[in-house]
Amino acid sequence: LQISGYLNLLANTIDNFTHGLAVAASFLVSRKVGFLTTLAILLHEIPHEVGDFAILLRAGFDRWSAAKMQLSTALGGILGACFAICAQSPKGAGETVAWILPFTSGGFLYIALVNVVPDLLEEKNPWNSLQQILLLCTGITVMVLLSLT
Helix, strand or coil, X not given: CCHHHHHHHHHXXXXXXXXXXXXXXXXXXXXXXXXXXXXXXHHHHHHHHHHHHHHHHHXXXXXXXXXXXXXXXXXXXHHHHHHHHHCCECCEHHHHHXXXXXXHHHHHHHHHHHHHHHHHHHCCCHHHHHHHHHHHHHHHXXXXXXXXX
């Protein structure tokens, strides 16, 4: 098995840990924020996990082993949620959320900027670049509208 498969599993576990932090902290804010965060993470995770599964297959894992390893990385999310809940201050959830949500949001923004923007700048077809920028703006607009309701 190639080392890239194991590195991908480690990265996926850390990613899932931050997702668990974000979901638990969001539910500490309110049910609405919790459900919206969960939905956003689920929409992100579906293609992400399919891609990770393909990376594991390419690294030499068989289908059953890759599926088991992918499932085991989900424990990172559970640990992240437990950590967020256990990190609650006796003064209330506000102090917990005050550092968890900015931390996880910053991580997600960093990943997006490091992965998406360079590809966008290298795009040769201006129509494809415009479509990607419009979709990015649409996503931001949807987030703003959901936060207002």
